[in-house]
Amino acid sequence: MAKLKLALYWAASCGGCDIATLAIGEKILKLAEAADIVFWPVAMDFKYSDVEKIPDKSIDACLFNGAIQNSEGEHIAQLLRAKSKILIAYGSCSYEGCIPGLANFFNRQMIFDRVYIETQSTDNPEKVYPQSKVLVPEGELEIPDFYDTVKTLAQTVDVDYFVPGCPPEEKTTWLALETLIEGKLPPKGAVISHSVKAVCDECPRIKKEKKVKKFYRPYEIIPDPEICLLEQGLLCYGPATRGGCGAPCPQANMPCTGCYGPVEGVVDQGAHFLTALASVIDSDDPTEIQRIINDIVDPAGTFYRYSLPDSLLRRARIK
């Protein structure tokens, strides 16, 4: 059997997803038996022009991590879509926008002002901003255009499958690779994970009735290691997050933050968690409800930590 041709790419991401692909350990040998890597900028030396030269649909599968935040990411997304038979949004950034997607609380000018003018360590009295084109004696230099709004991969090009996680757990990565190697492809649009249920389903903590009078941030309390974290007033995202990760965070006494994305059938993960959270508030009195809600310092940032670009509103309105 001919070997699979595999491409890996990173757009707006931290590099953690590329490391996660290596986290499969010795299984990488199995991967090497079954597949040739034809493009992987983080690990091997390729040029974009090499990819441009190969015929369309000649890459069997592309694992694309990272959100789309500039013209380079968008260009390569389109290029790899054309060259790949199967395009997989690998990891939360390309699936839902993730941490780079929090840029959608601002716009380009606000981000530039912060980064190039306001930060304490910046010395930029002439207020120089990055230009996409600049003329130097040797000729014109070009850098990618930075966008106002971060997009997911599926908002940019047609995507076949999604692999959740920030970054995906080793077993999830292997499930996706195994699916490709064995050719047992799920229906188009599927999210590849071991579970369609919530993280709570995999979490071994004792769960009773959830009634919360006060919410805490993780540094404010040392939680009991046996009892459900949400019942202890921590904003544990488990009820609104797809399982398959094996609930490692709650088992390490940290609340789930929602990186595996929404459970099957849910459109907007943040709104779904909001619903779950509001229903555990133990009060019928408007003033007390408001006081309990005030414990939640940053609801939008917490609920949409991984999914603002993929949410119904996609971004904050800037006046």
Added chain:
Amino acid sequence: MSWEPKIVGFLCNWCSYRGADLAGTARMKCSPNVRTIRVMCSGRVEPTFILKAFQLGADGVLVLGCHPGDCHYTEGNYKTLRRMSLLKKMLAQLGVEEERVRLDWVSASEGDHFVSIVNDMTEKVRALGPFRQNSEEEKHG
């Protein structure tokens, strides 16, 4: 054609929808800007519905339920109250003005109260202008 606010109204079957019905049968005059959707309980209104309404072009969303203590299902409206309070705090961070989302209570006998809420909200949303997901922001560059 001049712009008119589009408001989606989720009305609970047992109190508020009947209040609206009463306003109609009593021929009270009322702004025509609220598109009514009847739900069995205001507790049925998920935040997703409200966000979806904005995504599809609504300028405001009105949720009406039974007065506290009067819920047909005992405490559905209390759940709505908790949810809407949290949703409003979140929407403020996303740049959605407070007046665009309103939770209120209307009983089956309060046709006049229904009319005053609808008129008041329509004028407040009119003053704010169209919701418009800032389309210029969606563009690149």
